[in-house]
Amino acid sequence: MNLIKKLRRQFILLATLAIFIIVAGALGLINMMGFYAMREHCLDTMTYITQNGGTMPSRYHPSDTASWGKDFFPGITWPEDTPEFAYQTxxxxxxxxxxxxxxxxxxxxxxxxxxxxxxxxxxxxxxxxxxxxxxxxxxxxxxxxxxxxxxxxxxxxxxxCTREFSDVHTFLSYSVWFGFFCIILYVLIFAFLSKRAIAPFVKNLENQKRFITNASHELKTPLAIISVNAEAMEMMNGKNQWTEGIIKQVRRMSGLISHLILLSKAGEATRAQLQFLSFPVKDMFARLKEDFDLLAKDQGKKLTLSAEDGLTARSDEKYLSEILHILLDNAVKYCDDGGTILLSAEKGKKKDTLRLSVSNDYKDGKDLDYSRFFERFYRNDESHNSKKTGYGIGLSIARELSFLLSIPLTVEYKDGRIAFVMIVKTK
Known part of the structure; x- marks a missing residue:
């Protein structure tokens, strides 16, 4: 499943970043300490030569000068402690x-x-x-x-000090390669064991999806019976506010169930199941207009299309059409009264790309948090008292499907209009 693969990649990436910071920090600190110790050693040697009038006696007495390295690493035999040091300098x-x-x-x-x-x-x-x-x-x-x-x-x-600098440089080179080898080895081991690490989450997610699918199918039967009974009551006793309320809520529940099933399937689908073919954009737009034109008119809103002749898109038409269907449903629902919904297609800035957008008038959208629009079950009106019907999962489904198609889906707000934009390849 795409979600599991994505989670596993993020898990490995974060673990790799953590071990990289630890290894880089540890080796960086060790190399800094080594360089500082080498520098102090050279300065101590020059200090001793200076104290002896510009010459070094045949026998160097290290106790005559302070040494940071000796204070920090007591008990180690240093080169200046040997009789040959004076002749090697x-x-x-x-x-x-x-x-x-x-x-x-x-x-x-x-x-x-x-x-x-x-x-x-x-x-x-x-x-x-x-x-x-x-x-x-x-x-x-x-x-x-x-x-x-x-x-x-x-x-x-x-x-x-050539030899001292060379030793530090050599140690730095070996430590970098050692750190690189450790990180690669860690990533390989962690990638191998990551399946076990996320196994409980995978099992829980599979159980959750299985429950959603089974529960959705089980709920369809009683909802259908309630709907039929409500319609029968209307036929016998005529329409009234109670039967209309029952039928309305049944339809709302049926829509929620369909969305949950679609959301579950979107997470399970793989790119291997898709059919990437080239198709005319105008034909797809015409079918979408048929679905939403009457709905928009009933609400006093206007749906318009903008697409040049000959524009084609290369993608899975079924899933791309589903994304646009969700975006249009959202646009009609939240468009200002008397406003305009625009479904447009134009050539993208990059070669062989197409810019698809669904926009609508939305005067109240200036200060909204658009980063949360694609969260599941998120609605801007958290009080749930809004007259706008919905479940807060439509845009989440659209984002899931866009990930599946490898099409970036973004939202932007400008000059009183909100627009959802996708960049689709044409070849």
Whole structure:
């Protein structure tokens, strides 16, 4: 059933969205923490080099500098805790006097820069307004730290952080793929188990539809007997307000039963049962006019048609005609006294489309909540004291049938007229 498939898709979609938010949030937080820990590690290393006058001793003492990562992850062995760390660290430093003149350059611990290249790259770091940060040269990443010493001179330390950035980037790539794999696996498992999850709802819906169908058929017999008896009483005793009231309410109940059956069948129908054929729109309009022209005239309203010759629609004519039948019934019912109902067809804005609309004068429709018009059993007059007869399910049936035909059905209000619009394909 279309409703069950739609429910299952929405169920899977919402579950997928939830797991995506959880996985993305968790992996995003982990990667942010990893990047922040890497950044603090580079800054700590540059701080230690600065404290030692621009050079790193052969033995690094990590306790001399604070480390966010070590405070957050106690007990872990970090690279700077090993004897080889000082020899693995690639950096260079420059000292400038108070006038900004370079007085010393140390490039002993790096091979990517000569003294001239180091000075040229250092000028970029010195031009930065911040005291520390990161720069990129080709594919390499370098951290820098500027420190003003007590004698007014400036010490600049530039550290090669390429490996650290590469590790963070690699972890990010693996985490993205891991998260993507987890989401796909979750969706597959959830899609497999979703049938069991919605099984109670499906069973309840099937029982509900079975009850509506059976009850509707069972009610038809006593209603027919009541109607026949009321008509017999009229024949014997003549018409009176009691027999007319009985017959009127019997017809109303029969109409409600027919609508309930149609609504139930609309939810059970599938596109495989439809017959999509091309047919002339004017012929269908002529048949609809025959059904509603007299009804409109009896209520002092006017029904008009507007359709060019040669316009065709490609759809299931039976169901499309049923939608228009419901919309016309609604239009005649709610059209202002002396107003006009217009059934029109014109070429759509997109190629090979047709715009079908049913509109009517409706001066009281300016401030209505049109988002609720297609809800089952919804009526604008909730007091049920309106003189307009109806059950509040006609538009709901029209929407169900439009979903079945894959035709968007919308409602709009402009210049005192309400219009229900459908965009139908012509090929």
């Amino acid at each position: 690639r950096y260079f430093s420059l000292r400038l006097d108070s006038s900004g003149r370079i007085t010393a350059v140390n490039v002993k611990n790096i091979v990517a820069f000569s003294e001239e290249q180091a000075v040229e790259f250092a000028r970029i770091a010195l031009a930065s307004p911040s005291g520390s940060g990161f720069l990129q040269k080709n594919k390499a990443r370098y951290g820098f730290m500027k420190t003003t010493l007590e004698d007014g001179s400036t010490l600049l330390v530039i550290l090669d």
